[in-house]
Amino acid sequence: MGSPSSLKLGVQICGVGYGWGEWRHPDVPADASISLNFYRQQAQLAEAGRLDFLFIADSLHIHEKSNPHYLNRFEPLTLLSALATVTEHIGLVATASVSYTEPFNLARQLASLDHLSGGRAGWNVVTSWLSGTADNFGKAEHPPHRVRYYMAREHLSVVKGLWDSWEDDAFVRDKPSGEFFLPSKLHRLDHNGEFFRVKGPLNIARSPQGQPVIFQGGTSVEGREFAAGHADVVFLNPESLTEAQWRYQDIKGRAACLGRNLQQVQVLANIRPVVGRTASEVEQRYQHICQFITLEDALVTLGRPFNDHDFSRYPLDEPFPDVGDLGREHLQGHSEHIKQVARDEKLTLRQTAWRFALPQREFTGTPEQLADRLEHWFQQGAADGFVINPWPGGLQHFVELVIPELQRRGLFRREYSGHTLRDHLQLSTPINRYAPRRELI
């Protein structure tokens, strides 16, 4: 299961890339977002690096200005099911929205993925922030930020309830006697809440992990409170060690107040490293990436947390514009953060755009430098591990250069020892709510 002091590491695989211009980089196939070959190759690479999981982000609303990757990509649950049969160990984490999926269908697809993969499924619970999403689902309006988190709690509790429909030993399957299952081990949820009414039971057995692993990345107060209370793995997006430390403490503190075992709440920082064998290779890679980030792209990226707001209409060299409450109802935590940084550091719009679009120097370096940085963050209470969101070609650099260095330092496994995603992340298997309590002797 790896020593308790070892880092947790996942990777986001994101087709042609997270930024608007990355698809033009020579190290990414221009059709990567819709290429099974690309995803298979990246997944197998991540598995060769012994990573804990790969993660597929998602959204449900596009328009002409959307990121090339968002326009035309695989749906996460079908993609991960396909990858389940071409990988053996690595965890498979799908983003899915509580605002626009039926809990019954989603609980079932995630459980199905957990069965298909032998216990490697995870769910990144998101609330969807682009208000245009409502128009694809016949909803009169996108639910307000606060309501989305109420819905998230209820949705998640329904899904978890459905996952417990069958006790672990419900299926006897005894051919001679004809007993297929034990009716006493089948449970109906009978949920009747504010947003969802779901009777159950679910038509699939409890899955190999008991329940798929819950991931969450909310950054607003509501989001962090939800994550601290309900997620097994919390994603953070910190810019600096200091910010990471307070965010880490914030999540762990909230989790402790909510009575959770802190070993069972892993906090991972999302980073975009740039790695090279030598200082000059590092710098060359850094500059090469920068070539594919135009100011126009940087402005569009900046607009995304603000419900895809068009920042190109403001003067570039004046202070970051006053956009009022914009963003609060959307990607609240991140949009507030941008406003605050711009204000505190007295940035112009141009400076703000570049600031959030260019690679962070913090995770730019040689394998030793990167490993130093990851180790430092880990030991200084900034993160239990990291999610790598690679630049073009970056997963290969990370696996080939940084992983061996982390292994040498005893910070990361050399071989998988467990089978499930819970094993990799040292998360215990949740006991079925209906299981008879074992007497303590």
Add this chain to the structure above:
Amino acid sequence: MGSPSSLKLGVQICGVGYGWGEWRHPDVPADASISLNFYRQQAQLAEAGRLDFLFIADSLHIHEKSNPHYLNRFEPLTLLSALATVTEHIGLVATASVSYTEPFNLARQLASLDHLSGGRAGWNVVTSWLSGTADNFGKAEHPPHRVRYYMAREHLSVVKGLWDSWEDDAFVRDKPSGEFFLPSKLHRLDHNGEFFRVKGPLNIARSPQGQPVIFQGGTSVEGREFAAGHADVVFLNPESLTEAQWRYQDIKGRAACLGRNLQQVQVLANIRPVVGRTASEVEQRYQHICQFITLEDALVTLGRPFNDHDFSRYPLDEPFPDVGDLGREHLQGHSEHIKQVARDEKLTLRQTAWRFALPQREFTGTPEQLADRLEHWFQQGAADGFVINPWPGGLQHFVELVIPELQRRGLFRREYSGHTLRDHLQLSTPINRYAPRRELI
């Protein structure tokens, strides 16, 4: 692409089996419904037999008396995505309900499967007939039979509309110029109908088949009219050659009235063959299957089209009970058919139950007899092909014994010549509704 005179052949893969007692047969693993190994092995066997497609049935509501397979099975879209990477040619057909899935999510998952599989996806459009399904989806009531078919038309038209969001050549992906797509080739659906309001566009490119293949198996008048108008492949469930002939004519006639090209409407009969090398092996297999069908199971099977009605409460040896309109709102076509057969043939309840639970003698025999029967049905205008719903071990018998005989007769392909499910079924690729019309010269 196979000669125009060749049979179409698919197989339903159904875990521990379609009947209530089949799971006890020694030729089926007791956990087949939730075993990736089982599905992989059956899919690869079907592909070795050069079948056109494999088909996964589905339903969304269970209770204690449900068929063992229904209680605990994979969800079709995740299962087929997993099978996409362990097969190369065979079509992958998923059942999904128009009554309980969001058109945006379903359109996307089916398109994603079509991309993942290189153009092998199909959708069996069903309306869901068990009224208890509504309770899993927070619906006040299960929509009435007629309304379900209105919803089906609208749902399907939304899904097809979303599949055309992008013209086939919309993605240019030209790295030097930075042109990723042509905005003029992106289209918003802006659907605002009675049941669904969906703006679009879909966030995935038009798929390799243009659109996944549409399957439908409704048997009521509304169901047949819908299938004839909208399905590429129509499933029938006939009991005899005569019934098959009129059903076949009915579909083709309706399709002709609706102005469709009849080459593009394939009608397949669903059959459950029993095959053996010799007459005595056939009889032994037949009797072996019968051992696993109890009267109790037969009564439960009988109840299913009547909204899982409990027939065990009626006297067994009196005429089939008068259940009034029961079934009309559920599996209308099939329940009406059962009532009519029982009335016409003056059957008791016991006789009716056996009649619909035991293997049909029509498709029981040696490979030559089976091939004769299939050929006869095909040539007598009863079916363009068949969907095999195998008894335990039956797919292997069919592939090893019957397929070679059909190949010898030139009735079935020896090798796949096309790549997509449309190729196998000789269905043309739908032209995108927004594509500029080519001028005829």
